[in-house]
Amino acid sequence: MTAPDETHERGPVRPGGDPTGTLEVRAPGTLAAEPEPETAVRTAGGGHGPAVPAEEPRADGRRRRPVRTSLIVLVAIVVAAAAGLAASGVLGGDDGDGAAQAPTGPAATAKVKRTTLTDAETVAGNIGYGEASTVQAVTGAGSGQGGGGGGAGILTWVPEAGDTIERGENVYSVNQLKTPLLYGNIPFYRTMRAGDSGSDVKILEANLKALGYDGFTADSTYNAATAAAVQDWQDDLNREQTGEVEPGDAVVADGARKVAKVQAAPGAAPSGPLLSWTATERVVTVELEAQYEDLVEVGTKAEVVLPDGSTVEGKVTDVGAPSNVSDDQSGEDGGAGGSEGDQEATLPVELTVKDQKGLGDYQAASVDVTLESESRENVLAVPVNALVARDGGGYALEVVKPSAPHGVEYVPVELGIFADSMVEVSGAGITEGTVVGVAK
Template structure:
């Protein structure tokens, strides 16, 4: 069943040749021509083993080829990539700097790995607590009755969410510092052992998106506290996987796509794409040693407890980018190019007679299993020729 190449002429049929150019497709696969996709799929199959042990069956035949059944059923398109499991940080994944605004001596700083909730003591200066208020606007002023702004809104939200507002009717979405804010703040200050004043002086709190997980700590107990100096780094306590994707695949992966994450101990846990970066970046000091530009993709774990305490851990990720409920599919290695353009598959006769070449239109690629959706004069169960493995 070896494939012979002939020239087209009057009364002759286009004979198949190996693929030379990208076929027309209903869906463009990012990253280049179909030949590159075929090569990647072949490599994936070679690493994972044959994908036809699921009942399709592979029948060895003479001439260095095999017969594989055309399958019908669900088909998914996936992007496989290594990633890093860690705790989510700020924009671009960078940690949040914790900037001190109090004067005195550090008398208690948290250890790396500690988790601090909104409204809790982050550290102490002269034995007075510096409280974490969860908000994105950094502390830059003292707050008192009559003040307005985003920082006041973050204070009100923290007071309500942490149960200090009681029945005061304080609106967690309000940006106004009223008497209800002052009363709730007094309860927080009393509970944390701070001076009960009903106002928030600069240096008595740190405003950061939270809750936090403490990373690197640069200040030590007994050292001097100076205003405006970073004393530690922190991230959120949310678990996140970051995948560095080839920019050409940006159109494939979208927010909301499902993902399967394989942890270092080979357990799997589900996730979902939470955001896709828009700016590609490369590493390296100069053009000679710079790595190819990549685009960050951020994946949130659906079951964060599955990750335990792993941090900066390498993981493998399969992102499902598309799917078809009922598709005819063949191994990617079954595709051969046609002299007039497009692709075909070589189909074996049921009675053992000569094979025939059936033109096919390509649809969805299943990269993980090395299969491709096809449409043409085929039915499920037809046997197509593939190179022997």
């Protein structure tokens, strides 16, 4: 007889009616222990493995991403768990008791699907115009700025924040003489004249051609024909027509620019930083945790989710060098600097968005960026919880086959990538539409 102040509970029953647990005696008003949560992969005996560690080190020393490795770690854990369940006879064992194996199929099933699996990670990013650069006044300006050099002259015009400046347009004026923007990847650093050659000459000639000046060949040689085109250009800028170009005669940047901040005012001497500017098209920047560095390279595609829920496609165009960011830099700890243990390595990543209209009116906003690291098309896949750990290692699927003993057959499979709670599988007899058991 059971005492009136006690409660008995029995553990789960295996197919065939044998109890797998023991009686638990509890005092009234106490609660039974919570069952362990169901994991993604089943063991051969139908049970489940333990929880998965957050991450493990890669063979090359770098930490792998927890999202991509947790299932792989689970594989090793469940294999060990399966060995202890071999006596159940589910995968070929024989315990001599046929009545203990119920001739019933799985409680829940799914079909093998042919699909595309994409391994991806979503991280935080920001819309903006990219990193700003500074326009410095050029000392030693010559004929174009009134002669004399040494930054001689007075600023007579500067742009306003938010202005867009394109090729040939004025960046700033000294003594009412314009200093135009030219496109290129190196600044003018010497006086160019007939007889010179080099990459700076090539930049100058390419810009003169783009601005409509002709009569010369756009190559890397500054000859008399180039000098004549320069004189025409100087005449249009109301400058002295010397046929020579000095460092302060133009500002060189890699494209059109958007003025972010103006640091000088008309009436001042042209010295030091005059203004800062950015690219004219919005980009998405991400400070990527170093553990995710295997996700990105130039050309990696990404989906950008805007604050209103709409999406645009982005592409990685720049991956910077890793840097350590200390928790103390946020000011939360009030310290002067963090130790190495407090630092987190990050990787600056920039993505371009071709569909600028798709970004709407957002000039600066926080966004979610989903980076795609690997994609497999036209593969067979099943839910992760359809996997069964085999005695001795490896995995199988519990294929529903009415003609087989107990209504199922365990078919060994090879695993591919994991994505979206699915796993790529391949094996003899595994085809699209095959019905397999899954953990409920």
